[in-house]
Amino acid sequence: MSTDTESRRTERTISLGGTRTGRSETGQTVGPGAFRMLALGCVLVLLASIVSVLRDVTQVVGGTDSLFVLAGTMLLAATLLARLIRPRTATIAAVTAASLGFAYYLEASGVGVGVVLSATESLLADVVTLVTGLSLLRTVEASALTLGLVPAPVFLSWYLALRGRYALSVLPGGFALCFLVLTGDAELTITLIGTLAALGTVGFGELDRRGGSIAQADLLAVLFALIIVLSLSVTFVPGNATGPVTLDRGGPSSLEGAIDSAGQRSGFTGQVDLSPEVRFTVESEQASYWRTGVYDRFTGDEWVRSGQLQSPNGPINSPPGKYDVARQVVTAETELGVMPVAPQPLSVSKGAAQYAEVTRHGQIHPSTTLIEDDSYVVESAIIDSDPASLKQAGTNYPDEIEEYYLQLPEGTSSEFDDRTATVTEDADNPYETAATIESYLRSSKGYSLDIEQPNGNVAEEFLLEMDEGYCIYFATTMAQMLRAEDIPARYVTGYTSGQQVDDNTHVVRGLDAHAWVEVYFPDHGWVSFDPTPSGERDEVHLDRLQEARENGRENVDTDESEDVPIRNDSDDGSDDGRSPDPTEPGPPDNETDPTNPDDPPNSTDPNGTNTTDPTRPDPGTTAAQDGDGDDADNPLAITIPREFLAFTAVTIVGLAAAVHRTGGRELYDRTIGLYWQRRRDDPARDTERAYRRLERLFEREFRPRRPGESPRAYVSALGAQAATTLPTDRSAESGSQPRSQGDPQSRSDFRSDPQARSHSQSPPTPDPTDPRVEHVLACYEQAIYGTGVTPDDAATAIEFVDELARERLPFVGPNSDAASNADRP
Amino acid sequence: MTDADPTSETVLETPPADETAVEPLALSTVETIGTDIAENVSRVIVGHEDVIDHVITALLGRGHVLLDDVPGVGKTMLARSIATSVDCTFRRIQFTPDLLPTDVTGVNVFNQQTREFEFQPGPIFGNIVLGDEINRAPPKTQSALLEAMEEEQVTADGETRGLPSPFTVIATQNAIEPNRTYDLPFAELDRFMKKLHLGYPSPEDEAELLGRTVGTHPIDELESVTDRKTLVRAREAVSQVQVAKPVRKYVTRLVGYTRENAHIGVSPRGAISLLRASQARAVVDSREFVTPDDVQVEAPVVLSHRVKTNDRARDGSDIVADALERVPVEERDG
Incomplete structure (x- = not known):
């Protein structure tokens, strides 16, 4: 009988194992070969995750094709050499490749290889900066560094994996991934995939080498789930607000937060609010x-x-x-x-x-x-500089300016270029191009803070698809359009001039946060342009401030600004005479472009002194700089459910595997299983399970059964134990008739009338001398050692155990007790 | 040397044909027989209910019993009361150092009248044979018992003769005077189903015992409560008591434990004896099947004398006690 049970159990385990690992395509016919394929697949995934991180970098700075070619070559080389050279040679080759890559980077950045000897310390300092959160993107020669980073880990990892050294093969790849995580380039998902792949490599590699079965993969599943869950809930890797370990795009939903949430990066958000402080x-x-x-x-x-x-x-x-x-x-x-x-x-x-x-x-x-x-x-x-001289500036840009300020992300569509060319086709020189783009954006796009963050290239989306946006969209698009026209431009953030409270004092509020563009002109330097339609912007901002003042918010005003009336935007707009103010060095300075009469910057000066106007009806919002960043509700609402589902699924799988591993089945038996038992067709099994439940009840009250103790010996030992401890209470409670547990006469009396016995029972615990216990025990012995039990007996046994278990429950037990007390004379 | 028992002249039945046709008794009847014998014996033997039960289960389980104790605690009296309780042939052999094998098995004697050699059965040809002070006889004589105890037959002068059925040896052994006794050969020891110790009676029992000695000895008034044929049928019934696989496995584990933890562990014959004793125990406890409890009751007396240790501080009974405590009664999950 027990062998049957055993084999059944084994089968079940295997089938569970198959589904649990989520790699059911391997099914139950998992052999060593399949594990090897899985392990190799995991190595490939690990390498792919690294390359994909690097690809994200090269997509910005260029060199994606070289990256892929390089990685492919290395894979091929490793495959070919796997059988030819020994590990030591391979390691040397990889180290050489790494050194060459590094040298290439140094040469490319114009430092020269010699720096290794002369300035080792500063190189070390650079590495430290990188691994403490400096993104690869922020390195000046990101492309060269990326290409230099690829060959060694790819080659060595794949080589070692092919030679069956799985654990070792994870090292180079894992090291590279680790590096990318520390620089903050590897995003959460990629990191996770890479880590899981590394783990999978080791796990499946071990299973391959030791010839394990798929059932043993449950530990692996537990680890997988643990890693995923932990990585989603623990934050310790250095990084930025948009770094690898945050689920959402880092809270700031205020305009200020969107612009300046981190000093090194300026990201985009959708809907933003304005802080009037x-x-x-x-x-x-x-x-x-x-x-x-x-x-x-x-x-x-x-x-x-x-x-x-x-x-x-x-x-x-x-x-x-x-x-x-x-x-x-x-x-x-x-x-x-x-x-x-x-x-x-x-x-x-x-x-x-x-x-x-x-x-x-x-x-x-x-x-x-x-x-x-x-x-x-x-x-x-x-x-x-006046516009006339800027128009004369020409295009003789210094090399370093051309190198850094003409960058466009790879994959910028030709539509973007075409549209830019169409917009600027009448412009004859860079200045005119810039002015044209500026006016084009001002006139063709509306100002709104309530927009949805676009996917993909923001500049492209804004130019081609969107109708409304706010400063960062305008500025980004203009900078990119200029670059598309080979005019060096950069994106700058900051604040507008704010509210002028007296002749030379300006009060700047959170809602004055702004982004605009600087364009380089040879022999002049960086000149500011502001493509954001200022009129609309001011309106929105003024409303917001007024509302904040009405609501009595603190920090809205300084002592001076309180009493100064906010000049309305209409004043500003009508005040054409103010805009050609020579003292104001603001971006589209009127003075700099008077020759272009249809140039909107002239008529509407964006840096009017009263840019302070509130509109947003959300008084609860504050800037991220205050330290209490708000929930970025919009992006979160879209992204969370899917991630949350995945998160939950992973947790469940992990828990299931863990439960399998740790015998959660037993836990169930101990808790819910105590009080309820499913009836089966097999009375013998039913009886057996009923007895097990009874035993667990006793276990809680007395002690577990010793291995060498037979069921009957156990129960009678407990009976003896109960007889020595209980009688005093019992006689006190039941009063007139003290009952001796050891007395066989009285026991047989109870046996004849189980109902009466159960009702007069005062302790809620299962009493080992209870006749129902005897019945269950007898049924159990009959089922296991005897000729089997009838279904009726089995049912009775289950019923008795149910009763006994429920009498223990806090509410059921005392109730029955009270009833029985009432019945008593 | 052989006891001049009045029944020795009764014709010995050697019933091979009879045996095959034995019809087993109902188990409840067997239980009653056991109770009757126990009650009968307790008229003579004061206290020692457990030992009496053990002897009865051995009798029902087709086993031989070795009573080992100091002289004077009632070993022989117990054996005699048992024998008397069953109406069958009772023989007694007093073992002495000069006892010869033929004194036990019997010899061919030349019959002057028929002018032929005639087999004169020895005292072993009885249904219940009391071997008193069995360890006083030298190994040569002991060996005469081996065949009889195991195979219930005797070979004398090349001729094999079956012993009557039932055949049970109840031997007593003197636990003191090691210089004047021989250790039983291990092979012979193994043939005893149980080795029992009576021990001194409790003070109350002893007082009662002393009271009974006044007047005629109770054994003289003892009457049989069952007969030979009933006993044979009872044995047949006992041998058919169900032993489920978990119990058999439990016995295997127990026996395995002794083999792993002692110099010489329990033999397969020991395991069989344990099962037979357990079967009888189950019947006496009015059950139709054996439970581990039966095994646990029987194991100490059935197994202890079959286990030999090298450790002077621990003997076989310690090992068996350990086994009972440590060996799981039920296999738990694989």
Whole structure:
């Protein structure tokens, strides 16, 4: 009988194992060969995950084809060499390949291989920066680094896998993946896939080598699920807000947050809100857009600032052409993670220089968060160029400008280029091109903060598909269009000039956050353009501020700004005389383009002094910089369900495997199974299970049965035990008639009348001397050792155990007790 | 040397034809027989109910019993009361150092009248044979018992003769005086189903015992409660008691444990004896099938004398006790 049960059990395990691993295509006919294929497949997946991460980089900076060719070549080489060379030779080859790749990168970045000998420390520092979250995209020579990174891990991993050294083969690939995770390039999904593939390689490799069965893969399934669940719930890898370990696109749904949530990247969101809180005040004779970030590399869905920060020792690069120097005193009114400054900053005051860092692009950043009332003095170069001279500037761009500011993501569609060409076909020089694009965007697209974030290349989507957007869409699209026309352009973020409260004081609020474009002109430098339709924008913003004031929100005003009436946008718009204000160095400075009468920047100056206007009816919103970023409800609502489903599925599979592994079946038996038992056709099995339940009941009350103890011996031992402990309580409770448990006479009395016995029973625990216990025990013995039980007996046994179990329950037990007490004379 | 038993002249029945036609008794009747014998014996033997039960189950389970104890605790009295309770041929052999094998099995004697050699059956030809102080006889004589106990037959002068049925040896053994006794050969020891110890009676029992000695000895008034034929049929019934596979496996595990944990473990014959004793025990406990409880009751007396240890501090009974405690009664999940 038991052998039958055993074999049945084994079968069940196998079939469960087959479905559980989710690789049911291998079915039950899993042999060693299948495991080998699985292991090799996992290695390929691991390598594919690495290459796909690198491809994301090359798609931005170029070189995708080379990447694939390189990876393919390495795979082929490894396949060919797998049988020819020994592991040591292969390792040497791989190390050589890695060194060559590195040398290629150094040469490409113009440093030269010699730097390895001369500046090892700074190279090490670079590596450290990379692995602490500096994206590959932010390295200046991202393409070269990417290509250099591919050959060694691909070759070595595949080579070792083919030689059957699965555990070893995971090392190079895993190392590379690890590196990419640390740089923040590998996204969650890719990382997960790679990790699981690595795990799968080792697991299946082991099964292959040891000749395991698919049933043993349950541990693997548990590990898979554990990794997935943990990686989705634990965050410790350094990265950015959009880094590899967040499910959503990192909370900020305020405009400010969308623009400046991270210093190195500027991403896109859909719907955003405006914070009316005052961020900082500027004392400056000239109003200006206050720039906080400059970005040069566009990935299609975010802007990346390449290069690293340096401390501002000495003067910052000044523009090549003529400029005026403007001095500003900026005072933070709240915690501030940026240093707003009028472009282009030349120097910062001594005190501020300690915590200021300068990017490659000449923008300053604070190395620590500024707190309220921190202030610093900056001198900026205000480019003094009129449109006429800009038109003459020509296209003789310096090499480094051409190299970094003409980048378009690979795969930018020809439609985008075509449309750009159509828009700009009448323009004769870069300045006119820029002005044309600016006016085209202003006139053809509407301003709205309530939009859905597009998929794919944002610039393309905005130009070709969307009708509305806000500053970051306008600015991105313009920058990309300019680049498509081979005009160096970059995307900058910051704040508009804000509310002017007296002659030279400007109050800047969160809702003044803005993004615009800078275009390079030889011999002049970077000139700002703002493609965002300012009129609509101002309206929206003004409404928002007024609403905030009405609601009595704090931090909406400074002492000065409170009393100053906000000038309406219509005032601003009608005030044509104000726009050609020569002191205002803002982007589409009227002074710079008066010759173009149909150029909208002239008529509607975007940096009007009162850009402060609220519209958004969401008072609960604050900027991400306040530290309490809101839920990005829209993107979340779309993405979560699917991910959540997958998450749940994985958890369930993992739990199922774990349950199988740890004998959760027993757990069920111990809990629910105590109180309920499914009837089967087989009375013997039913009886057996009934007895097991009874035994578990006893187990809880007394002790488990010892292995050498027969069922009957166990029950009678418990009976003896109960007789020594219970009688005193029992006699006290039942009063007149103390009952001796050991007395065979009384026991046989009870046996004759089980019903009466059960009712007069005072302790809720199953009593080992209960006649129902005896019945179950007798049935069990009859079933196991005797000639079998009748279905009726089995049913009675189950019923008795049900009763006994339920009497233990807190509510059922006492009730029956009370009833029996009432019956008593 | 042989006991001049009055029944020795009764014609010995050698019933091979009879045996095949034995019709088993109803188990309830067998149980009654067991109870009757036990009650009968307890008139003579005060206390020692468990030992009496063991002897009865051995009798029903076709086993031989070895009573091992110091002199004077009632070993012989127990054997005699059992024999008396069953109306059948009872023989007694007093083993001494000069006892010869032929003194046990019997010899061919030349009959002057018929002028032929005639087999004179020895005392072994009885239904219940009491071997008193069996360990006083040398190994040569002991060996005469081997064939008889195992195969229920005797070979004398090349001629094999079957022993009467039922055939049960109840032997007593003197546990002291090691210098004047021989150790039983292991092969012979193995042929005893059970080795029992009576021990001293409890104070109450002893007082009762002393009271009974006044006047005639109770054994003189003892009457039989069953007869030979009934016993044969009862044995047949017992041998058909069901032993389910889990029980058989349990016995196997127990026996296996002793083999793994002692110098010499229990032989397959020991395992068979255990099962037979358990069958009888089940019947006495009014059950139609054997449960592990029966096995556990019988194992200490059936197995202990078959286990030999090298460790002086632990003898066979310790090993068996360990086995009973550690060997799982039921196989749990694979």
